[in-house]
Amino acid sequence: MTRERAGDAPLYASVLWFLLFLFCLRVAGQALVAAFAVPFLPPMSEWYSGVIPYPILLPVQVVIIVLLAKVATDFTRRRGFFVVPRRTMGRFLEWFSYLYWGGMAVRYVASMALHPERRWFGGTIPIFFHCVYWGGMAVRYVASMALHPEPPAVPAE
């Protein structure tokens, strides 16, 4: 590991913890609305599309929190399953995350075009947090590649 890249490790870990923190806020916010219908947060319809019913969504969100915490912990300790680079899987996740961000951009444009009453922030909570989740995946890949760079190719004799 080069000195510059080793120095970047705390930054990657901090970004991952920050994204996890944002995701936890999102889960807690929706849970508060679902359980107590708190007036200071947007109504339930703003938080999710309804494709996955909330009784399934909430436990899945808890599992995602655990998974992201494991990723961030591994990067903080600089060892563990998620720090080990798996190039094929990593590249797939990186490109899938870009595709996903693109999909979210399309979803935002389509949503605003089809539902003018939502302009410009109505129903954007799930769009934003999908980007946060897949942003975490992309950071994980970029960080593991930076911390464990590919060995230089051996020149042919």
Next chain:
Amino acid sequence: MTEPDVAFTDYALAIECVLFAHLVRRREDALFFGSAAVASLAGGTVHGFFLDGRTVGNAILWRITLIAIGITAASAWAIGARVLFPVPTARRITIAAAAAFAAYCVVTLLITQDFRAALVFYLPAAVFLLIVLSTAYARARERGILVAVAGLGLMFIAAAVQQMKIALHPTYFDHNALYHLIQALALWLLFLGLRRLHADAT
């Protein structure tokens, strides 16, 4: 949501147990906390969304909860056996616990889904672990083991609080939520004790 306080405390317990399962070193310890995490996640979802026993969600999740509690009990036997007995005896106790767990699965899947079935299966395992850890403490006078004994004692107090329906608030923090809160503290003490115990053993 039907019982948000119970569901949220269950989910918090699940996250805590996953953390402990990740941090312990022995397989049976990881199984103990991991299965407790599954039981909490499934149980929390039942309390939050599927209290009606006629729903499919309730039928599936409640059985998962009961079976996960059974795994926790079986791993408690394995932990206790490993602490106090020589390896061949510990293996026999673990095999017997696994066989009892198989029978328990048949009962909970096909005959009854009453929580008392889980209690009947879990209680002897918890008492066994308490006796084993108390004996280990009497022998070694190690403070770490005493912490684990305190954790198990607190689990019995938590169960008593739940059975006596003692609540902090009838709506916002009922007896089940309080049970989870005490249980979280008890599991933390047990985790600290088990880690210390096995650190000394290695």
